Amino acid sequence: MTTTPGGRLVRTGKGTDLVLTRRFRARATDVWASITDPERSARWFGRWEGDAGPGRTVKVQMAFEDDAPWSDLLIEECEPPRRLVVSMVDEHGSWHVEMLLAEAGDATELTFTHHLDSDEGVGEVGPGWEYYLDLLVAAHTGEPRRDFDDYYPAMKPYYEGLRQG
Numbered sequence: 638m639t640t641t642p643g644g645r646l647v648r649t650g651k652g653t654d655l656v657l658t659r660r661f662r663a664r665a666t667d668v669w670a671s672i673t674d675p676e677r678s679a680r681w682f683g684r685w686e687g688d689a690g691p692g693r694t695v696k697v698q699m700a701f702e703d704d705a706p707w708s709d710l711l712i713e714e715c716e717p718p719r720r721l722v723v724s725m726v727d728e729h730g731s732w733h734v735e736m737l738l739a740e741a742g743d744a745t746e747l748t749f750t751h752h753l754d755s756d757e758g759v760g761e762v763g764p765g766w767e768y769y770l771d772l773l774v775a776a777h778t779g780e781p782r783r784d785f786d787d788y789y790p791a792m793k794p795y796y797e798g799l800r801q802g
Contacts, residue, residue, distance in 0.1 A: 665740040669718030680776035763796030
């Protein structure tokens with residue numbers, strides 16, 4: 638777990654993707670459970686409830702946001718234990734996220750992609766995802782959680798700088 642930013646912006650035919658990666662010393666099925674099991678996702682993102690499956694909407698509580706708000710989360714695609722695509726709309730904007738897991742030996746790499754409508758605001762969005770993904774790592778390894786203040790505003794210049802590249 639680090640507070641050194643590592644995300645990158647990738648220009649696509651449809652817009653811009655914010656891409657971040659994390660490595661786990663675990664099987665893909667274990668990391669997948671950390672992402673999709675409501676008890677385990679509560680440790681790093683938020684608990685969810687509902688009948689999960691492709692094309693279905695569940696309710697997720699953002700556990701680490703002010704007032705822990707509930708939001709609808711649409712599960713667009715789900716291919717256990719390799720790929721999950723979800724979207725959500727809240728007061729901060731729309732979130733279209735894809736998570737890919739690739740296992741190699743005793744390690745799994747998570748590639749997290751936020752398909753952005755625009756790269757405006759990436760100075761806030763990038764540090765936010767760095768924070769949440771490090772919460773996932775901490776939940777998985779038992780390391781202590783860091784504070785959001787370790788990420789923002791410290792990482793904002795890095796992510797705003799990516800817009801220039």
